[in-house]
Amino acid sequence: MRVLHTADWHLGQRFIQGNERTEEHRHFLEWLVQTVQEQQVEVLVVAGDVFDTGSPSNQALELYYSFLLNMRRTACRDIVVVGGNHDSPATLNAPARLLRHLQVHVVGCVPECFEEQVLVLDDAHGKPGLVVCAIPFLRDRDVRLSVPGESAEEREARIKQGIADHYARIAEVEQVWQLKDLGLPVLATGHLYAAGAMPSDSERTIHVGNLGQVTADHFPEIFDYVALGHLHRPQRVGGREHIRYSGSPIALSFSEIDHPKEVLLLDFQAGKLTALRSLPVPAVRRLVRFHGTLEEVTLGLTSYDNTGYALPAWADVQIHSELTQLEVADALLKVIGELDRRQLEVLARRHFRLVKLHALGAPNEADEPLTRSLHDFTEREVFEQRLEAEPEDSRAELLRTFDELLEHL
Numbered sequence: 001m002r003v004l005h006t007a008d009w010h011l012g013q014r015f016i017q018g019n020e021r022t023e024e025h026r027h028f029l030e031w032l033v034q035t036v037q038e039q040q041v042e043v044l045v046v047a048g049d050v051f052d053t054g055s056p057s058n059q060a061l062e063l064y065y066s067f068l069l070n071m072r073r074t075a076c077r078d079i080v081v082v083g084g085n086h087d088s089p090a091t092l093n094a095p096a097r098l099l100r101h102l103q104v105h106v107v108g109c110v111p112e113c114f115e116e117q118v119l120v121l122d123d124a125h126g127k128p129g130l131v132v133c134a135i136p137f138l139r140d141r142d143v144r145l146s147v148p149g150e151s152a153e154e155r156e157a158r159i160k161q162g163i164a165d166h167y168a169r170i171a172e173v174e175q176v177w178q179l180k181d182l183g184l185p186v187l188a189t190g191h192l193y194a195a196g197a198m199p200s201d202s203e204r205t206i207h208v209g210n211l212g213q214v215t216a217d218h219f220p221e222i223f224d225y226v227a228l229g230h231l232h233r234p235q236r237v238g239g240r241e242h243i244r245y246s247g248s249p250i251a252l253s254f255s256e257i258d259h260p261k262e263v264l265l266l267d268f269q270a271g272k273l274t275a276l277r278s279l280p281v282p283a284v285r286r287l288v289r290f291h292g293t294l295e296e297v298t299l300g301l302t303s304y305d306n307t308g309y310a311l312p313a314w315a316d317v318q319i320h321s322e323l324t325q326l327e328v329a330d331a332l333l334k335v336i337g338e339l340d341r342r343q344l345e346v347l348a349r350r351h352f353r354l355v356k357l358h359a360l361g362a363p364n365e366a367d368e369p370l371t372r373s374l375h376d377f378t379e380r381e382v383f384e385q386r387l388e389a390e391p392e393d394s395r396a397e398l399l400r401t402f403d404e405l406l407e408h409l
Contacts, residue, residue: 001121001129002040003187005264006032007047007229008248010086012060014052015314016347021250022059023311027284028249029067032263035279037074039265043121043130044076047229047246048084048137048191054091068104078121083108083136084191084229107134110142110166118173120184130187130268131179133170133223137191137230138163152400163192164218171220183271185224192230194237194245216240224273225266233259234278242273249281254316254348257287285311288344291318294328298335306343317349325351379406 009028013021036044051060071079081104083092092108099106105119123129143162147154167188170176180186195213216238219226226243233256234247246264251257260280267275286309290300297319306313321328328351336346383402387395 001042001123001185001268003043003045003130003225003266003268004036004039004041005045005047005225005227005244005246005266006249007191007227007246008049008084008232008252009046010049010052010248010252011063012052012056013252019314019347020059022063024250024283024285025060025063027310028281029063029070031282032249033067033070033074035263036071036076039279041074041076041265042078042124043132044071044079045132045187045189045227046079046081047189047227048082049086049229050081050084050092051087053086054088056091068099068102072102077103077124078119079104080119080121080132080134080189081106082134082189082191082229085137087137089136105132105134107136109136110138114169115173115175117170118175120175120179128179128182128184131176131184133167133176133186133188135166135170135189138166142166152396160214160218163214167219171222177222180222180271185268185271185273186222187225187227187266188219188223189227190229192228194228194231194243216243219243224268224271225276227264232256234262234264241276244276250283250285251287254287254289257289283309285309286313287316288313289316289318291316292320294319294321294323294331297332301335301339301344301346304344312342313344315344315346315348317346318352319350320352320354322354325353 009025010021011025015021035041050064056064068079081092083089087108089109092106096106096108107117111117117134119132119134120128121130121132140159143166144155144158147158150158167190170188176186193213195215224242226237228237228243228245231245232248232252233245235245237243237245244264247259247262248256249261249263251259251261260278261283262278262280265275265277265279266273286306288304290297292300297317301315301317304313304315317332319328319332323331332349339346380402384399387398390398
């Protein structure tokens with residue numbers, strides 16, 4: 001059985017200043033159909049965050065359904081789609097019964113019947129060939145009961161244990177271990193934040209304050225492969241080759257410009273994972289950063305070469321200068337105005353004004369300029385500084401409330 005693992009498409013994402021990613025996503029999905037056909041993939045697994053928001057645009061929905069229709073031209077027999085934290089379970093599940101007739105298995109949230117997360121997929125001869133434990137993003141209500149007055153540490157332990165219990169419970173489903181005993185491989189999905197993994201700026205924290213970070217040991221040994229979503233950097237969990245994040249197919253923030261973009265191709269033989277390789281996803285747009293002095297940034301912008309990319313690059317500009325905000329803005333806007341927007345567009349620009357900080361006493365000529373900006377802090381760090389003005393005994397509760405607000409946003 002040959003399986004392809006992908007995740008975190010985020011169809012419908014609007015980048016800085018509302019720029020859409022439709023053409024980039026369309027190119028990826030067309031490439032994915034072609035790759036499935038060329039590689040003779042039999043099962044496609046999408047591990048969550050199909051859409052960027054719970055209310056995807058018509059364009060995003062059109063991309064999704066057109067892709068599923070185009071997949072009918074390939075030899076792929078089954079598609080498994082699970083919900084992520086960005087997805088609306090109702091949106092994903094609405095056409096699930098219809099899509100099932102196209103061999104598209106959608107699990108947008110934990111179903112009322114727990115065993116419906118277990119899928120038995122046939123091989124090319126019409127016999128059971130692969131067991132998929134299609135576990136979507138686990139929300140708080142799926143893994144824990146609210147306990148009034150519990151501490152942050154107690155809540156973290158309950159969430160982590162709840163996630164571990166969910167995977168342990170599905171591993172104990174009779175159909176799963178019986179088919180495993182008969183020699184079928186078992187693949188599990190997940191959309192979560194694993195401890196030790198490396199996120200980027202574009203992932204939203206799944207649980208408050210990164211609570212519920214599971215480890216590789218939380219996944220039962222019955223799973224021959226665990227296909228994960230949520231983190232946009234391809235990576236292993238706990239050094240285990242068979243527990244993987246595929247990462248996102250396109251860079252979703254400027255922090256991802258150095259991340260490889262790939263999908264994972266799996267081969268199962270005799271009930272075991274026998275081969276795993278990554279397939280790089282070709283890009284049609286570059287995200288680039290120009291950080292430095294005004295002179296360095298100007299040179300970078302004016303000498304940029306976009307050869308090899310069908311769409312203009314999007315740039316993030318950050319200038320460190322002792323000039324005033326107005327002086328830098330005037331100089332930079334002149335440079336931007338002369339750029340060929342068919343090759344390069346500046347979407348984000350920031351100025352960090354350099355100032356000299358001295359210890360109390362006489363100035364030291366050797367002191368180096370330092371930068372200070374609100375961009376250096378996360379929302380949580382800013383709030384923590386604000387809490388310093390509040391009574392100490394109320395800070396912990398206020399911080400927990402703030403974390404919950406961040407999660408809902």
